Amino acid sequence: MADLAAEVMERITTVVTRLYPSATDGLDTAVRPSERADAQVNVALGLARKVGKSPRQVAEEISAELDLRGICSKVSVAGPGFLNLTFDNGHLGTMLRDIAKDPHLGVHRATTVETVVIDYSAPNVAKEMHVGHLRSTVIGDALVRMCEAVGHRVIRENHIGDWGTPFGMLIEHLVDLGEVDAARELSVGDLDGFYKQARAKFEAAPEFQERARQRVVMLQGGDADTLRLWKLLVAESSRYFATVYEKLGVKLTDTDLRGESVYNDLLPTVVDRLRASNLLVTDDGAEVVFPAGFTNRENSPLPLIIRKQDGGYNYATTDLACVIDRVERLHATLMLYVVGTPQSQHLSMIETVAKDAGWLREPVRMAHVAFGSVLGSDRKMLKSRTGESVKLVELLDEAVQRADASILEKNPELPAAERRNVARMIGIGAVKYADLSGDRIKDYVFDWERMLSFDGNTAPYLQYAHARICSIFRRSGTTREEARSATPLVSHQSERALALWILQYDSVVWDALERYSPHRLCTYLYELATRYSAFYEQCPVLKAESDTIRDGRLALCDLTARVLADGLQLLGIDSPEQM
RNA sequence: GCGUUCGUAGCUCAAUGGAUAGAGCAUCUGACUUCGGAUCAGAGGGUUGGGGGUUCGAGUCCCUCCGAGCGCGCCA
Known part of the structure; x- marks a missing residue:
């Protein structure tokens, strides 16, 4: 709804500035999705006090002056002073046709291109990758894809543990x-x-x-x-x-490896520069920095240890060297650390010191993309039967094998080779989606049954919706490309619901990206699939009353499938055409 | 003790400060000569941990209490 919203917001701003020229600060002209209409605007509620009128009256005044012809078929005032909008069906059809022509499906490019360094995965040399690496790798990969999708310059960094005692x-x-x-x-x-x-x-x-x-x-x-x-x-x-990365289907390769050892030469520089800026203090034989605002158990200042008593460096030093490297060599404008929640104090200290030392300055910034733990059904950290951490490869293999069994049972006609391929997409997709679909800050409970279910907010459900659409096209006699030239009619209730949702893809992708919250995209895709299912039930496509309706619905099908596949791709999940 | 994150239906989770807090699972009731029923439609289920405050409006922001997880000097 981005473009729809933008135009509406502009016109509302114009009207409001004309009606209430002295009260235009901090206007909330946002066009929000609504359950009572296609969209709602709440500008009158905040305006009422400033202009000394009731919200309802303000809404009426704005509504009377507002000209949304060509965009909305109806504007009404409701409740305490909401402006309820109903979009014009023809306009919706045109908008859909326009984004159907866009390879990005309406998602706009970044206006300022950032150089984003994303630090994620970070396994240890000579140690098995386990579930503990799953979230960082999967969330990091999704962020990489989203950043790239809007045109940012992305540098992946896999900070492997390759040094130390x-x-x-x-x-x-x-x-x-x-x-x-x-x-x-x-x-x-x-x-x-x-x-x-x-x-x-x-x-x-x-x-x-x-x-x-x-x-x-x-x-x-x-x-x-x-x-x-x-x-x-x-x-x-x-x-x-x-x-492992290949199996998981993430974009990390050998060229993204950047072990701790890489920064060894920079470590003395970190010390020198901290000393030069008078931040370094010798304490208990170690060289440390006391960033403001951090205290220990005894309520005394908490140090960031730069150099240990024995002269060795530790990870804080390396992390500071990283900041220098990323800012000065890579010219990063944004650094994302996809690291578990327990590291939050450490990263916060790193950030403070980097700022105090002058290495990190606006507009360059770093963000801790923190995430919770993967829990077992006992609500404790997920462990194997023997109490050890679960090997990532074993977990992934089990996911694929479970998916394979499920397909074999439900679609026995699918050739074995095809089935294995699809099982990989579904099994891996299910694991990733389970990881991405909840708010990342929270812990989540790992549950095979739920993540592989074809019902509910799961990858298989979304993939199924996509496969069903592909199936329609296989029977239709028209190609996906041909379908795109038609303008959907958008008259049936479930056509409208679907259309309105498709048009929100742009704003949702951006919202998910700006919050570093892939789950917002998941929620959107799930709702998209749900709305498509309702449309599918109620609006016959191939057996539509007329060719015009049929073509319009095929166009809607194509768009839905593309948004589903594109959105899943942003999450690192494949969309099979059959399953 | 200090810091931090979390607390929403029986369970698993949603909800840019906006209207009557939404889904899925489970439970119950319907829909298969129908484009993939691997689906859809509907029902019941809530003092958003408690209490204050800010606001026209609070699950959301602030304070406080309760509960849980995590972190808190030479591992990374």
């Missing part, structure tokens, strides 16, 4: 196994086993512990052979990550 232990374990055997074990994808073995040895054998410590020193000292072994670990892990 655990690597002494991991490298020594690699040496013990022998490089060839170790590489083979890692390439199988059994990172969990590798890490656990190393950990077990570290805890059990003092001799191993000592070797591990020395190895850390060698690693940090740049010993050539140690670095070679380290790179082997990183390479094998990266290959493994790539297979």
Whole structure:
């Protein structure tokens, strides 16, 4: 409804400024969806007090002066002073025809193009990816797609954990196994086993512990052979990550990998620059910054530790180096951190220090795209039967396998090869959609039954609606492209409901993007599918009364399918044509 | 203790400060010679954790209390 709304808002503003020239500050001319009409405008309610009249009277006065011919067929005053709008059917048809010609389906481009750095996924080298990585990866991927869709310049950064003390232990374990055997074990994808073995040895054998410590020193000292072994670990892990990303269907590739180690050279610079701006304080042998507004248990200032007592750096330093790198080298204007809620204080401290140090200045900004945990049916963090974290690949494989079984049962005619392909789209889509469809800040309960259900706010339901439309076209004898030239008539009640919803796609995509809330797009798509289903029941397409009606309805079908597929694509979910 | 997030139907979740708080699941009632019934139509189900406040208007903003999760100095 973006363009509809824009034009209405403009005309209302004109009328209001003419009627009440002294009260035009902070006008709420927004055109909102309404249950009582096609849309409502509440401008009179806020205006009433300023002009000393009743809201109802103000609404009447505006309504009397308002000329919406060609856009609205009816404008009425209702309730305490709402302006209820009913759009003109012909105008709706024209609008639909216009966006049908637009490859972006009416979604407008960003007026100022941002350089958006999105930090997400972030698995650890030599460790298995588990459910804990699911949300960051899926939400981050959706944000990448949405940003790209409106024309922003997007830089994906996968900040993998590839540095730090655990690597002494991991490298020594690699040496013990022998490089060839170790590489083979890692390439199988059994990172969990590798890490656990190393950990077990570290805890059990003092001799191993000592070797591990020395190895850390060698690693940090740049010993050539140690670095070679380290790179082997990183390479094998990266290959493994790539297979997981492929399975999950996200856009991350090897070129997006940007491990913590990349920033090593920048760490001394961080210290120097903080010292130069007099932010650095020596406290208890460590070099720290005390950003304002943070306190610890004892209510004393909470430090951000830049350099530890032993001279080593920690993750705060790396994160600050990241900010410098992203702002000064990449020229980021917006940095998104798709990181769990528990990190919020840490990121807030990073942001404060980066601002205090002058590295982060308007209009450049960073945002913590925080999200809650994935819970089991017991409402606790999701764990496997054995109490360990659930491996991401196993979870994804199970999703595909469950989807496959479901399709086999419900559509046995589908050829096996096709079925496997569709099962992947549905299974992975279901997992992603379950992750994206709730407000990201909240925890959500992982439930196979619900996410794979064909009823309710699920990916399969949306995909089904899409497949049904494709089915109509297979029988219609017309192509999707041909359908686009027709202008829908938009006269039946459910045609109107569908049309009005389609026209809101633009504003919904932007709303979801600006709030970094993919679930708003999900809610919209679900409602779209629901409205389509009602239309489908009540308005025969192929058996319509006339060719004109039929063509118009085919155009509506095509648009609906495109918005569904486009919206799902923004969420990283595929839309099969049959299922 | 301090900070932070959350609390909405039996369950899982929605709701740019706007009208009578909406969906799905589950329960109950209907609709299959019908473009994919993998669907649709309808019913019941609520003191939005409690209490104050701001506002023409509060689930939403502010304060306070209760409950839950998470974080709070040398791991990342």
